[in-house]
Each structure stands twice: as C-alpha cells, then as structure tokens.
Amino acid sequence: MRKLIIVPIVGVTLISCVQKEEVNALERQILDIKKEVAQIKQEQAKTNQNLQELASRLDELSNIVSKNSIDIEKLKTAYKPSKNPPLEGEEVVKIPKKPEEIYNQALDFYYQGRFEEAESMFKKFLDDFKDSPLYDNAMFWTGQIYYSKGEYQKAIKIFSDLVSLCEEGKLKDCNKEPIALLKLAYSYIKLKNLDKAKSTLEKLIKKYPKSEEALVAKRKLREL
Numbered sequence: 001m002r003k004l005i006i007v008p009i010v011g012v013t014l015i016s017c018v019q020k021e022e023v024n025a026l027e028r029q030i031l032d033i034k035k036e037v038a039q040i041k042q043e044q045a046k047t048n049q050n051l052q053e054l055a056s057r058l059d060e061l062s063n064i065v066s067k068n069s070i071d072i073e074k075l076k077t078a079y080k081p082s083k084n085p086p087l088e089g090e091e092v093v094k095i096p097k098k099p100e101e102i103y104n105q106a107l108d109f110y111y112q113g114r115f116e117e118a119e120s121m122f123k124k125f126l127d128d129f130k131d132s133p134l135y136d137n138a139m140f141w142t143g144q145i146y147y148s149k150g151e152y153q154k155a156i157k158i159f160s161d162l163v164s165l166c167e168e169g170k171l172k173d174c175n176k177e178p179i180a181l182l183k184l185a186y187s188y189i190k191l192k193n194l195d196k197a198k199s200t201l202e203k204l205i206k207k208y209p210k211s212e213e214a215l216v217a218k219r220k221l222r223e224l
Contacts, residue, residue: 099129103138110141119145133173136162140176143183152187159184178204178213185217194224 106121122142129135143158159180166174181204188197201217201224208214 099125099132099134102129103132103134106138107141110145115145115149131172136166136171136174136176136180139165140180140183143180147183147187150190152190155187156184156191159187178208178211181207182213182217185220189220189224198224 102121102125106118106125109115109118109121119142122138122145125132125138126135126142129138132138139158139162143155143162146152146155146158162180163177163184165171166177181200185197185200185204188194188200198221201221204211204217205214205221
C-alpha cells in the first residue's frame with residue numbers, strides 16, 4: 001500500500017516540474033515578443049521622423065523653387081534688364097508691346113504683390129496672344145493670383161481650363177500642366193473638397209510620375 005502512495009506523489013512532482021518549465025518558456029516567449037514590439041515601435045518612430053524630415057525638405061525645396069521661379073521664367077523668355085537705367089529725377093514710361101514684355105511685366109507685378117495690375121496684364125496677354133508658347137504660363141499665373149488672394153473658385157476655373165486645353169491639344173506648350181494640377185488640388189483642399197483634391201493628386205502622379213510636383217502630391221495624399 002505504501003508503494004501505491006509513493007507513485008502518485010512522484011507523478012505529481014514530475015507534472016509540476018513540466019508545468020513550471022512550460023510557464024518559464026511562455027514567460028521567455030512573452031519577453032521576446034515584448035522586445036520585438038519595442039523594437040518595432042522604435043523603428044516606426046524612426047521611420048516617422050524620417051518621413052517628417054523628408055516632408056520638411058520637400059517644403060523647403062518647394063519654397064526655393066517658388067522664390068527662384070521669377071528668374072527661371074525670365075530666362076525662358078529671354079528677359080533682359082535695361083542697360084541704360086534712367087538718371088535720377090528722369091522718368092521713363094515704357095509701355096510693353098511684345099508678348100514677352102507684357103508677360104514679364106505681369107510677372108514682375110505679381111512678385112511685387114501688385115495683384116490687380118498683374119491680373120490685368122496677364123488678361124491682356126491671354127486676350128492678344130493665344131498662339132504664344134507662354135499662353136499656359138500666363139494662365140497658370142492668373143490662377144495663382146486668384147489662389148494668393150484666396151479666391152479659390154476662380155483659381156479652380158483657371159487651373160481646370162488650363163488642364164483641359166492641354167488634354168485637348170489646344171496649347172503650343174503645356175509645361176505648366178503639372179503645377180496647375182497640383183495647385184488645382186490645393187484649391188480643392190482650401191474649399192474642403194477632399195475627394196476632388198485626392199482624385200486630382202492621383203491624376204497628377206499618374207500623368208507625371210517623375211515630376212517634382214508628383215513627389216509633393218504623394219506626400220499630400222498621405223496627409224489627407
């Protein structure tokens with residue numbers, strides 16, 4: 001009878017040891033999982049930081065491009081400053097007549113913040129020089145004037161017309177189409193029309209995947 005009592009005790013002891021080992025193994029697994037989770041969170045935080053740094057660099061690049069765009073535009077149109085500036089006290093009033101002169105004058109007004117005068121000059125250009133390769137540029141800057149003044153519905157109309165004319169092949173040059181699409185999306189965002197904004201950004205990325213505007217569009221899509 002004593003032997004019958006000893007056997008169960010040994011069995012219980014073995015079971016207890018096995019269960020303890022299993023618990024220890026589970027605890028080690030839990031600890032490993034916690035370490036993995038902590039590592040993933042750390043890597044995710046680093047990734048988020050990298051994305052924020054990238055977004056900051058893109059914004060900085062966009063600002064630099066914007067500040068230098070007037071020089072780029074004038075180089076494209078062979079803009080040359082006057083070699084003989086007027087003497088002190090002498091007034092020289094020059095009325096621009098050539099397409100490039102009117103365009104550059106309008107662009108000067110825009111960057112001086114003289115939006116009404118810039119708008120008037122760009123409209124004159126659009127009325128008189130429909131066959132100019134600068135026509136899409138003048139359309140874009142007209143839309144940009146409205147955007148700068150917070151008149152987003154008017155900006156949307158101009159940017160949309162520019163894109164439509166490019167798609168229909170009615171313009172000689174469409175170098176402003178990518179930035180027009182981007183600013184069209186931004187105008188929709190200003191008016192809280194996020195569905196239109198997203199579809200416009202997606203259209204930009206699909207049509208001009210390698211452009212700088214597409215990089216900005218991708219970041220903006222992640223924010224929306």
